[in-house]
Amino acid sequence: MVELKNRAGGMGEVAEVAGPYEVAPFGTALAELGKTMPHIVGVTADMGRYSDILPFRDAFPDRFFNVGMAEQDAIMVAAGLAKVGHVAFVATYSVFLTRRALDFMAIACAHSKADVKVMGGSPGLVNPYGGTHQALEDLAVMRMIPDVTVIDPCDATELKQVVKAAAETPGTFYIRNIRGKVPVTLDDSYRFEIGKSRVLREGTDVGIVSTGFMTARALEAADRAAEAGVSVGVLHVPTIKPFDTEGLLEFASRYPRLVTAENHLRAGGLGTLVVETLFDAQETRPVIRIGLRDRFHPCGSQDYLDRMFGLDTDSITEALVADRWDH
Amino acid sequence: MTDTTTRPSVSELTEIAHRLRRRMMRMAADKGEGYIAQGLGIADMLAAVYWSELQFDAERLDDPDRDRFLLSTGHYSIALYAVLAELGVLTDEETATYALNGSDLPMSAFDETPGVEITSGSLGHGLGQGVGMALGLRLKGSPATVYVELSDGELQEGSTWESAMAASSFALDGLWALVDCNGIQADGPMVMDIESVAVKWSAFGWSVEEVNGNDMAEIVAAFAALRDKPGPKAIILRTTPGWGVPTIVARDRAHFVRVHEDEWTKLLAELEENHG
Numbered sequence: 057m058v059e060l061k062n063r064a065g066g067m068g069e070v071a072e073v074a075g076p077y078e079v080a081p082f083g084t085a086l087a088e089l090g091k092t093m094p095h096i097v098g099v100t101a102d103m104g105r106y107s108d109i110l111p112f113r114d115a116f117p118d119r120f121f122n123v124g125m126a127e128q129d130a131i132m133v134a135a136g137l138a139k140v141g142h143v144a145f146v147a148t149y150s151v152f153l154t155r156r157a158l159d160f161m162a163i164a165c166a167h168s169k170a171d172v173k174v175m176g177g178s179p180g181l182v183n184p185y186g187g188t189h190q191a192l193e194d195l196a197v198m199r200m201i202p203d204v205t206v207i208d209p210c211d212a213t214e215l216k217q218v219v220k221a222a223a224e225t226p227g228t229f230y231i232r233n234i235r236g237k238v239p240v241t242l243d244d245s246y247r248f249e250i251g252k253s254r255v256l257r258e259g260t261d262v263g264i265v266s267t268g269f270m271t272a273r274a275l276e277a278a279d280r281a282a283e284a285g286v287s288v289g290v291l292h293v294p295t296i297k298p299f300d301t302e303g304l305l306e307f308a309s310r311y312p313r314l315v316t317a318e319n320h321l322r323a324g325g326l327g328t329l330v331v332e333t334l335f336d337a338q339e340t341r342p343v344i345r346i347g348l349r350d351r352f353h354p355c356g357s358q359d360y361l362d363r364m365f366g367l368d369t370d371s372i373t374e375a376l377v378a379d380r381w382d383h
Numbered sequence: 384m385t386d387t388t389t390r391p392s393v394s395e396l397t398e399i400a401h402r403l404r405r406r407m408m409r410m411a412a413d414k415g416e417g418y419i420a421q422g423l424g425i426a427d428m429l430a431a432v433y434w435s436e437l438q439f440d441a442e443r444l445d446d447p448d449r450d451r452f453l454l455s456t457g458h459y460s461i462a463l464y465a466v467l468a469e470l471g472v473l474t475d476e477e478t479a480t481y482a483l484n485g486s487d488l489p490m491s492a493f494d495e496t497p498g499v500e501i502t503s504g505s506l507g508h509g510l511g512q513g514v515g516m517a518l519g520l521r522l523k524g525s526p527a528t529v530y531v532e533l534s535d536g537e538l539q540e541g542s543t544w545e546s547a548m549a550a551s552s553f554a555l556d557g558l559w560a561l562v563d564c565n566g567i568q569a570d571g572p573m574v575m576d577i578e579s580v581a582v583k584w585s586a587f588g589w590s591v592e593e594v595n596g597n598d599m600a601e602i603v604a605a606f607a608a609l610r611d612k613p614g615p616k617a618i619i620l621r622t623t624p625g626w627g628v629p630t631i632v633a634r635d636r637a638h639f640v641r642v643h644e645d646e647w648t649k650l651l652a653e654l655e656e657n658h659g
Contacts, residue, residue: 097522121518121553129511129545136515139501141447141523144515159505160542164512167502168494 076240078212082175082233083111085216086145089223090116096223097137099123099146101130107147107177108235127157131172135164138171143223147233150176150191151183154198154230165228166203172229173222179208179232180268180319180348181361187352195267196324198230199297205229205250206296208268208318208326212238214294217248225250232268241272251295253303259289262376263311265304267293267326270317270346270367277372284377299329305337314343315375319367322347344375390435390603397599399469400430401658404627406465408654410481411640412647417482417490420624420637422462424565424596425532428620429466431602432530432561441470444498448525451516453501455509455533456563457491460499464488467498507540509533510560514549517558530559536568538577544587550615551588559609560589560617563596565624569638584617596620628653 078084090096090112098112098120113120121137123129127148134144146153153161153176165172176194183189198206205227209215215231215238222229246254256271257278266274271292278288291307293300308314308330316327327345334340348365362368391399403426411417432452439449454463461481467473473488473496480486487496491504501512513531520527537543550558564580566573577583581593590612592605602620609616625631628650631640642650 097519119522123545123549124552126545126549128507128542129514129549132508132511132542132546133515133518133549136512136517137519138515139512140516140519140525142519160508160511163502163505164508 073237073239077237078240079237080108080111080235081212081215081238082147082219082235083108085219087111087115089220090119093143093223095142097121097142097144099130099134099137099144101125101127101148101152103148103177106149106235107175107233109145109147109175112145127152128160131157131160131174132164134172135160135168135170139168143171143173145173145175147175148177149183149189150179150194150232151189154191154194158197161204161228161230162201166201169203169227171226174228174230175233176230177233177235179234181353181365181367182234182319182358184355184357186355190353192321192348192353193324194230194232195296195318195320195326196328199324203228204297207250207294208232208296209234209248209294210269210271210292211241213240213242213244213246214248218294221248221250234269239269239272241275248294251298251300253291253293253295253300253307255289255307256292257288257290259287259311261287261311262313262315263289263291263307264315264317264372264376265291265293265307265326265330266317267296268319270319273367273369273372274317276369277376280369280373281376286377288376293326296326296329299333301333304330304333305339308334308339308341312341314341315346315372316343317346317372320347321350323350346372346375393599393603396430396434396603397427399434400426400599401627402469403429403462403465404654406468406478407461408628408647408651410461410464410478411642412651413479414482415644416639416641417461418458419461419640420567420631420634421456421459421563421565422465423626423628423631424622424624425459425462425563425620426465426627427597427599427602428532428561428563428622429462431599431606433466433470435603436606437530438528441472444472448527450528450530451500453503453509453513453529453531454492454499455503455531455537456506457502457504459532460488460490460492463492463499470498472498506537507542510543510546510550513558514546514553514555517550517555518553520557521555528557528559530561532561532563535562535564535566535573535577535580538562538580538583539575547584547587547589554613555615556613558615560584560615562617562619563622564619565622567624567638571636571638581619584619589615589617591617591619593619594621596622597626627657629657
């Protein structure tokens with residue numbers, strides 16, 4: 057059914073932001089880091105404008121390279137820059153990197169543990185252009201490559217900290233990059249640490265394990281569930297790899313039931329990791345995995361797609377309060 | 384390695400190329416198989432690059448200002464190991480383990496091996512990394528030059544042309560492509576026509592020389608003709624797979640050579656006779 061009042065989400069930014077936000081947190085953070093880390097360089101493949109890297113280009117034009125519409129070359133060039141002593145941030149759309157340039161990320165970057173930080177823009181269901189532009193399997197694909205650190209930040213506060221941590225930590229990173237007006241959900245006291253999950257809320261009935269911006273929705277859903285008499289805890293897992301097995305098991309031990317939430321396929325990402333981890337530890341319990349089904353998705357604004365495919369706060373709330381656990 | 388004021392003579396380089404071929408043949412004999420035809424084919428180019436062009440100290444492999452040689456065709460590793468052994472970076476004991484289980488000298492090159500700059504083997508990965516290195520070295524004000532070997536088969540990889548385009552667009556004076564055109568690929572003679580090779584590189588904005596890649600005088604002359612040209616430079620080397628060992632040259636299927644144990648003695652003898 058066509059929604060006649062559909063407001064498009066533009067070029068892959070979060071379409072509408074209620075509440076506080078920051079503009080271009082990735083590029084702003086990188087430009088700031090560039091002042092004290094002269095070996096940081098930036099690479100894009102004709103997506104400078106749409107990957108938020110332009111603040112870095114404007115600050116350091118000599119350290120910025122646009123290779124044109126050539127994602128394979130973007131990754132190779134970044135690998136070459138890294139191998140002569142630079143830290144190379146590559147920013148374009150996630151879908152073009154993780155599908156088209158995968159071999160180059162695996163061999164030119166990860167196999168050599170090269171200091172290449174891949175910023176996957178417009179990840180998951182964010183992009184309004186449909187299946188051609190939506191990277192729904194990027195976390196699954198990237199976590200299968202050895203020696204890649206995989207991170208899905210929650211908001212602008214965390215994204216900036218992730219960029220800094222990646223710049224200061226050797227090795228190949230894949231980071232989901234939300235661009236444009238990026239919501240601020242976490243407060244200033246939040247501290248990101250590679251490989252660590254964070255308990256953002258304690259509860260007693262259900263535990264939500266979430267990653268990326270789904271954590272913001274998980275917190276909202278927890279509030280709504282509380283109104284319905286369900287006490288919900290929230291564990292935020294920004295680092296998909298290396299996975300915080302200990303943090304998950306400790307959190308899970310306090311809840312009889314879990315819900316996972318991710319802006320990604322239900323297969324291969326956070327939900328799969330949680331189930332694998334619980335199974336391996338023989339700590340199985342009921343788990344509902346909120347995520348996307350095995351299909352290509354249509355065009356549409358982000359709020360429309362979220363509603364249609366169950367990533368919105370209502371869908372999480374329903375999973376928390378509905379009596380679906382017997383199934 | 385090279386003192387540019389006293390480059391070796393053509394005959395000295397030819398002698399070095401012969402020693403490289405001898406080392407490759409021994410490695411292949413120990414393993415019983417290998418990509419020996421390609422190795423023998425580029426021995427002359429390697430001798431010219433490493434002993435007449437490349438500036439680096441074999442005892443300081445991590446010198447940030449070293450010239451770099453990138454072997455984009457990972458399966459030619461046998462040729463690079465021969466060079467590294469001749470330079471003293473690898474020992475004879477190490478080269479004797481070529482492609483054996485547990486060896487540090489795999490059939491397709493990894494950058495964990497001392498002196499090997501990139502992991503290659505998935506083809507079309509070398510030139511782009513060369514572009515990145517040349518950009519990065521220029522940014523740091525380093526005088527170092529980057530030489531990338533690649534093959535005619537690799538010209539079928541689209542990524543190679545993405546990188547060729549970038550090299551001239553970024554006006555990389557410090558980047559060379561050494562294109563080994565030996566006319567064979569895994570499925571036999573070129574299964575997809577990639578000619579005219581020199582015209583293509585030229586159209587992508589490179590300065591180009593085309594030579595007989597098994598004629599040392601022509602190779603040396605090509606380096607001299609291009610050295611002072613601005614932008615990226617390419618030498619198209621027409622080589623004969625197996626050059627130096629007539630029996631291997633005569634093979635129909637030279638892409639991957641497997642030889643019975645007692646035949647190697649004969650082939651090694653051929654190499655020496657042919658050189659004499």
